[in-house]
Amino acid sequence: MTLNEHPIVRPIAERAAESILAAIDHLPAHLMFALAWNLAEDDEPTLAAIGEAAAGGKSSRLAEAMIFAAFIGESTPLLERLADDTEPWRTIHKGISEVRSAVYDAWPGLQQRHERRRESRERWKRRDAIGSEDDDA
Amino acid sequence: MGSRGPQRGAMHRLPVVGRRSSPLQPAEVHKPPPAPKDLGPTGRKAWRVVLASMPLSIPTLDGLTVRRFCDVLEERDEVMAAWKEHGPLLSEPIVTPRGDIAGERLVANPAAAMLRGLDKELDALSDRLALTPAARARLGLTMTSAERQAAEVDRLLGAKWKDEDE
Numbered sequence: 036m037t038l039n040e041h042p043i044v045r046p047i048a049e050r051a052a053e054s055i056l057a058a059i060d061h062l063p064a065h066l067m068f069a070l071a072w073n074l075a076e077d078d079e080p081t082l083a084a085i086g087e088a089a090a091g092g093k094s095s096r097l098a099e100a101m102i103f104a105a106f107i108g109e110s111t112p113l114l115e116r117l118a119d120d121t122e123p124w125r126t127i128h129k130g131i132s133e134v135r136s137a138v139y140d141a142w143p144g145l146q147q148r149h150e151r152r153r154e155s156r157e158r159w160k161r162r163d164a165i166g167s168e169d170d171d172a
Numbered sequence: 173m174g175s176r177g178p179q180r181g182a183m184h185r186l187p188v189v190g191r192r193s194s195p196l197q198p199a200e201v202h203k204p205p206p207a208p209k210d211l212g213p214t215g216r217k218a219w220r221v222v223l224a225s226m227p228l229s230i231p232t233l234d235g236l237t238v239r240r241f242c243d244v245l246e247e248r249d250e251v252m253a254a255w256k257e258h259g260p261l262l263s264e265p266i267v268t269p270r271g272d273i274a275g276e277r278l279v280a281n282p283a284a285a286m287l288r289g290l291d292k293e294l295d296a297l298s299d300r301l302a303l304t305p306a307a308r309a310r311l312g313l314t315m316t317s318a319e320r321q322a323a324e325v326d327r328l329l330g331a332k333w334k335d336e337d338e
Contacts, residue, residue, distance in 0.1 A: 063324070065321040066325060066328050117334065118332060118333055120331075124331060
């Protein structure tokens with residue numbers, strides 16, 4: 036079974052993808068067009084997938100992109116930065132969050148691994164910052 | 173994923189921009205004060221229309237300017253009637269020094285010059301009363317649908333990320 040074929044995660048991701056596309060499709064035409072284009076150009080892979088799916092109408096590709104992003108731990112930093120107070124960002128935030136929860140439930144221990152890796156990265160960042168301050172001094 | 177931008181051939185699925193109705197709001201209409209009694213039908217109609225729909229109007233202050241606008245409009249009506257009756261060219265007798273009529277020549281109808289002058293005056297008054305789209309735009313009273321859409325897009329895209337200062 037591949038990552039995208041998980042019997043519980045996949046349907047959740049498909050539903051989340053469809054609700055995200057519906058939220059974008061619900062926007063006035065000029066906003067939908069601008070948002071799809073802007074997201075498709077985004078450096079963040081999950082947002083680029085949303086933009087491509089909004090333009091191409093392929094929710095299955097978006098579902099796969101969200102599962103993959105959650106599996107490799109990209110969803111958490113994205114969710115921390117992504118707005119969740121206005122539409123369609125609220126639905127996008129909720130969708131990515133649901134997929135992340137489903138992935139963590141399906142692969143026990145994955146969340147802890149991601150958290151450990153993030154903590155480790157943060158420590159290295161802090162060390163680098165202290166090191167560069169010393170160099171400046 | 174890999175490549176950036178919408179998939180090849182996919183953009184035609186997007187709806188045409190501007191398909192929905194324009195978000196521009198209709199001009200606000202207020203009840204105009206009664207028109208001066210000495211105004212003719214054209215002037216009274218103009219008085220009603222202008223004071224009912226003029227943006228940010230204060231009838232007590234703007235009444236004088238609107239009255240001038242109506243007067244010029246009525247005068248234009250009269251001159252236009254004369255122009256229509258006689259046409260752009262008039263026949264003028266050629267009189268000899270002895271007072272005999274030697275023939276006729278065509279001259280421009282003076283009503284044409286009068287109409288141009290009145291139109292200029294009407295344009296200036298329309299501008300002051302914000303009766304033209306350009307005048308309203310100069311006063312910042314209207315926003316074109318393109319500007320409004322651009323502002324909406326900016327607002328939507330600007331709301332993408334959480335405020336990092338929070």
